[in-house]
Amino acid sequence: MLKNIWKHRWDYPYLLPALGVMGLLIVYPFFYTIFLSFYDTPSSRPEIFFVGLDNYRELLRDETFLLVVKNTLIWSVFGTLCPFLVGFLAALLVNQKLPGLNFARGLMIVPYAMGFVPASHAWRWIFHGDFGVITGTLQYLGLIKDPIPFLQSPALIMPSLILVNTWKSFPFVMIMVYAGLQTIPESLYKAARVDGASAWSQFWEITVPQLSNVLMVTSMLMFISNMNQFTLIEIMTGGGPAYLSEIIVTWIYHSSFQTLRFGLASAASVLLFLVLIVFSIFYVRTLTRSAVQG
Amino acid sequence: MAEVSLKNIVKTYGDVRAVDDVSLHIHDKEFVTLVGPSGCGKTTTLHMIAGLIDLDGGHIFIGKRDVSELDPKDRDIAMVFQNYALYPHKSVRDNLLFPLRMRKIDKNTADQRINRAAKILSIEQLLDRKPKQLSGGQQQRVALGRAIVRDPAVFLMDEPLSNLDAKLRLQMRTEIKHLQQELQATMIYVTHDQIEAMTMSDRIAVMDKGKVQQFGTPDELFNHPNNVFVAGFIGNPPMNLIPAQIVSEGGDKKLRMGQITFAPQSARVHDLINKAVGDKVVVGLRNTAIHMVAAGTPSAINTQVYTVEPTGDVTYVQANIGDKMCTISSPDVAYRGRLGDPITLKLDENRLYLFDELTGKAIV
Numbered sequence: 194m195l196k197n198i199w200k201h202r203w204d205y206p207y208l209l210p211a212l213g214v215m216g217l218l219i220v221y222p223f224f225y226t227i228f229l230s231f232y233d234t235p236s237s238r239p240e241i242f243f244v245g246l247d248n249y250r251e252l253l254r255d256e257t258f259l260l261v262v263k264n265t266l267i268w269s270v271f272g273t274l275c276p277f278l279v280g281f282l283a284a285l286l287v288n289q290k291l292p293g294l295n296f297a298r299g300l301m302i303v304p305y306a307m308g309f310v311p312a313s314h315a316w317r318w319i320f321h322g323d324f325g326v327i328t329g330t331l332q333y334l335g336l337i338k339d340p341i342p343f344l345q346s347p348a349l350i351m352p353s354l355i356l357v358n359t360w361k362s363f364p365f366v367m368i369m370v371y372a373g374l375q376t377i378p379e380s381l382y383k384a385a386r387v388d389g390a391s392a393w394s395q396f397w398e399i400t401v402p403q404l405s406n407v408l409m410v411t412s413m414l415m416f417i418s419n420m421n422q423f424t425l426i427e428i429m430t431g432g433g434p435a436y437l438s439e440i441i442v443t444w445i446y447h448s449s450f451q452t453l454r455f456g457l458a459s460a461a462s463v464l465l466f467l468v469l470i471v472f473s474i475f476y477v478r479t480l481t482r483s484a485v486q487g
Numbered sequence: 488m489a490e491v492s493l494k495n496i497v498k499t500y501g502d503v504r505a506v507d508d509v510s511l512h513i514h515d516k517e518f519v520t521l522v523g524p525s526g527c528g529k530t531t532t533l534h535m536i537a538g539l540i541d542l543d544g545g546h547i548f549i550g551k552r553d554v555s556e557l558d559p560k561d562r563d564i565a566m567v568f569q570n571y572a573l574y575p576h577k578s579v580r581d582n583l584l585f586p587l588r589m590r591k592i593d594k595n596t597a598d599q600r601i602n603r604a605a606k607i608l609s610i611e612q613l614l615d616r617k618p619k620q621l622s623g624g625q626q627q628r629v630a631l632g633r634a635i636v637r638d639p640a641v642f643l644m645d646e647p648l649s650n651l652d653a654k655l656r657l658q659m660r661t662e663i664k665h666l667q668q669e670l671q672a673t674m675i676y677v678t679h680d681q682i683e684a685m686t687m688s689d690r691i692a693v694m695d696k697g698k699v700q701q702f703g704t705p706d707e708l709f710n711h712p713n714n715v716f717v718a719g720f721i722g723n724p725p726m727n728l729i730p731a732q733i734v735s736e737g738g739d740k741k742l743r744m745g746q747i748t749f750a751p752q753s754a755r756v757h758d759l760i761n762k763a764v765g766d767k768v769v770v771g772l773r774n775t776a777i778h779m780v781a782a783g784t785p786s787a788i789n790t791q792v793y794t795v796e797p798t799g800d801v802t803y804v805q806a807n808i809g810d811k812m813c814t815i816s817s818p819d820v821a822y823r824g825r826l827g828d829p830i831t832l833k834l835d836e837n838r839l840y841l842f843d844e845l846t847g848k849a850i851v
Contacts, residue, residue, distance in 0.1 A: 380572035383539050388633070389560035389589035398585070402576040 229459035236453035248460035257436055258444065258461070265420065265440040267351055268358075272419040275359040277412055280366025287367065288374045298371075305364035313428035316357045320344050320429075344430050350438050354429060358419065366411055373407035374400070406479060413476040417469055441465050489550035489563075489640040489673060490515045491536065496545035498531050498697075505531045507697035508545070513675060513690075518667050520676045522684040523694035523720070530645060532694070533677045537643050538562050549640055560589070565634035569646040571626045573618040579629050580614040586637050597636075604635040607666070624655045631666065642667070644676040648683065660687060681721050685709070693717050715847040718771050718840060724803065726771050727813040730844065733766040742770060745809030747788055753836040762850050764843060771840030774803065777815045779822075780833045787833045792824040806830060 230248055232241040252258050287298045304312065319326050320343035328340040343353040377400065385395045401408075423442045426432060432439035432447060439447070441461060449458035491513040498506040506528045513519045521529040534540040536547055538559035546555045554562045565586070573582050583604060587597040605611045608628040618626055627647060634642055647663070648656045664687045667674045678684055684691045685705045692702045693716070701713040705721075712718035718726040731742045731749075740760045742749045751757055760768075780787055793805040793812060802817040804824065815832065824830065841850040 380568045380570055381574060384568060384572035386559045387537055387566045388586035394589060
């Protein structure tokens with residue numbers, strides 16, 4: 194080992210630029226955030242003051258933050274579940290050998306290929322209470338009288354955001370599951386048909402168990418990326434009204450760069466990090482396990 | 488157990504007739520093999536019997552029932568696949584249990600059947616393992632077990648040995664044949680390996696281009712091939728097939744093979760020649776029907792050694808007869824001729840076959 198390192202000693206300097214960039218953009222902010230989470234950072238003064246665990250205590254007592262946590266959970270769970278179900282069904286559909294499905298497959302990938310920023314802007318207008326195409330169409334058809342304020346109503350705001358996320362992310366699930374379906378040997382289905390399994394049994398006895406790793410990895414990736422979903426929410430609602438659509442990442446952003454409470458925001462970041470690291474460990478474990486099995 | 492009848496079954500893919508009007512009657516408790524080269528329609532035929540591929544024409548009977556339109560699960564068949572098709576996420580026991588569970592067979596009966604199958608196949612100690620933890624041969628046994636537990640009317644085997652190494656293949660060949668006799672099962676077996684077909688089957692259907700070329704016992708196929716295809720396919724090494732022309736020299740009919748003109752001595756061959764339509768024929772001779780004889784033997788053919796292939800108990804000599812490379816069994820196992828050594832060959836006229844060159848049909 195040491196001999197090997199010595200043999201390659203002139204290779205290591207080449208790593209320095211990459212390590213430097215990583216250090217600057219990842220390692221330093223990471224530790225600085227942890228450091229800041231133990232400090233008060235008053236916006237009116239240049240100094241910072243050590244406060245121990247006060248920031249964490251404040252967070253766990255703050256009703257707004259608890260609402261934000263609740264929103265984050267609803268958003269992440271349903272924002273994963275809905276695209277997951279739609280994507281799974283879409284994958285089963287495009288896996289059929291029917292005419293025209295190649296075109297449909299291409300078409301269904303469009304939302305995923307579109308950037309989050311333009312998609313979010315477009316949907317903000319689609320949902321708009323006064324000028325939105327949904328309200329407009331329904332009014333034109335005479336189905337409703339008053340406009341529906343999708344992004345203002347406490348009851349509709351989260352479902353609306355989750356709907357957009359479903360539209361945006363189901364192709365990802367579809368691609369992953371479709372790829373997974375391709376790897377299931379056709380002969381297993383033939384064997385199952387001879388063995389007397391109905392289509393329903395084949396799905397539960399072969400398709401689902403054979404896809405279990407793909408389903409696991411996909412849902413975990415989705416969950417992690419939803420927890421970190423800043424763009425869609427910031428553009429569509431900015432977390433409002435009245436924190437109804439605020440999730441942890443948008444709250445961290447608003448607390449640090451709008452109310453300038455860097456210490457408090459850092460504490461929230463550390464908490465979010467701890468939650469995500471647990472999922473990431475599961476994710477990596479599943480991946481390596483499937484790699485070993487595969 | 489049951490008999491199986493195929494009546495004029497047809498499968499087309501676009502313009503290709505993959506299975507072209509195939510009719511076979513397979514007796515109860517019979518071991519029948521469908522053999523032929525890749526793309527001959529044997530696997531398609533088997534999958535049609537299983538119900539995995541729909542018929543474009545004809546009927547299939549299992550026992551007295553017309554099963555042509557039935558789902559695989561209603562045909563009372565069990566199938567063993569080339570790649571075993573074991574359910575990877577299920578243990579061996581659950582693999583064996585699956586067909587029983589799908590048929591809602593009660594737990595006690597199922598356990599009994601699984602234990603019996605496991606005992607027959609000596610896989611009792613593997614029941615709690617996953618397929619990935621098994622060797623190829625063990626997986627093959629489990630696949631057989633999954634067929635046995637069903638106690639089906641017919642066993643269908645789709646090249647079950649082709650994924651095994653050569654030594655294991657020989658062993659499993661014996662075991663499957665033994666199993667078929669022990670279970671008194673009707674078995675339809677697909678392979679491209681004619682040795683497998685010859686050694687295991689009661690009867691063999693040789694297929695080519697979607698058609699059954701000949702259906703008969705191994706002896707019939709070997710000794711009385713219907714046509715050039717069967718003659719060239721059955722037997723190892725394959726029959727030597729030498730293109731020839733019938734010529735008349737001095738009122739006597741002879742066979743011209745390349746530069747060699749062969750004058751038959753026997754009434755049998757003259758008779759065959761007289762029955763030929765047209766003058767183009769193919770002479771068929773097994774490697775054992777060409778004898779190496781001493782130089783100067785009358786009405787023998789002189790040629791030269793191309794290669795010598797010792798195999799241990801037989802030594803094959805390759806040499807040209809006419810323009811055709813032929814394989815001959817040397818009478819002396821220790822014979823080690825070199826390239827170009829002169830040899831003299833005598834054709835065994837009692838075992839000479841004649842085929843029509845145009846139709847490929849045997850002249851009898």
